Amino acid sequence: MSGNVVVEVAGILTDPNFQRMRSMALQLREQVSSVTVIFHSMVEADYVPFLDKRGLLLQFPHHNTSAPIAFMPVADSNNDGDGDTYIGDTDAFLDLCAQKYQLEDTLTGRDAIVKATEAWEEYRSRSRNVFCFFKFASDDQQFNDRVVIELFQDVCPLACENFATLCRSDTKNGYNGLPVHRIVPGGWIQSGDVECGGRGDGERGGIVHEDGLFEDEAFSISHDKPGIVSMANNGPHSNGAQFFITLAPLPWLDKFKGTTHLLVNSRKHNHSGIWTSH
Incomplete structure (x- = not known):
């Protein structure tokens, strides 16, 4: 990836693994000015329909549909393919951020659970x-x-x-x-x-x-x-x-x-x- 990059991350808001991905994506957005991050945080019932509507189920059939996903949208100038570019699940996204941008995952497992619980309580409160x-x-x-x-x-x-x-x-x-x-x-x-x-x-x-x-x-x-x-x-x-x-x-x-x-x-x-x- 070179120049300005757009990355989308999506997942279930109560999933600690999505909160790990989201935390790293926030760090990426704050520390790397050439990267734009788009977040899709949702309840469980909306996640697979989101993947389906965006065409991600067809493009990435091996992705675990309960796992968070990171990808580069087709409109991004760094995407030379005919569809979205697959980055992967939480671990794959963290590895990319570590290797390309030298970003460190500082969120503990306990912190991720706390953030997932807070996200759920915030959703209920807003609703x-x-x-x-x-x-x-x-x-x-x-x-x-x-x-x-x-x-x-x-x-x-x-x-x-x-x-x-x-x-x-x-x-x-x-x-x-x-x-x-x-x-x-x-x-x-x-x-x-x-x-x-x-x-x-x-x-x-x-x-x-x-x-x-x-x-x-x-x-x-x-x-x-x-x-x-x-x-x-x-x-x-x-x-x-x-x-x-x-x-x-x-x-x-x-x-x-x-x-x-x-x-x-x-x-x-x-x-x-x-x-x-x-």
Whole structure:
């Protein structure tokens, strides 16, 4: 690389390895005037769609899609190829900075974890949305990761109130302890049948109206990626308690299901529960 250089770094904001890459990229930007760095920091649900939209999945098929990525965009004058120039993951980026620019990685593993936690707390604070979480178990073995769900209460206030209340561990007949009663490979997983004990044939169970159902509110958030959470229903204005989480882009659902939530992250923490951002 010679002359003015543009480097893009992207990753999941809660990933300590991305925070290591980001810290080095900040150092590179501050100390090497000929380098421009563009940062893409995002939640887990947005990362693979970002790689796909930018064409990076096709260009660099061997890149681990859970790992941060550094690359030179095709528009950069130092890029002589037909596409973006691959730099690599965190270790590859740190090696490049050390060998070409004599920059030293001074961020400890503990510091990277702290920065990842701070980035997550900052995201929640900026969002000002309600965040719920689940923990899943299989064959009586509980997984350690929390699956975090962001609720867009400004878009669908009734659905979000309903979902958040049912997530609370102290809610009688809530989501806590219910099975995932339906799995569609490459489609979605479905749960939340509080009416019939998780069998999957319950149609009500909502808490915002006495009859256990509530009306559709909005269809503005697309089922365009994995990790979108929607209410399952049997037609217009028949939302109860059942919900599903997409495992792939399912845009054909947009005209049928009102989307209210986004699965934003998996976090290693200790059942269902709720946070409120202030």
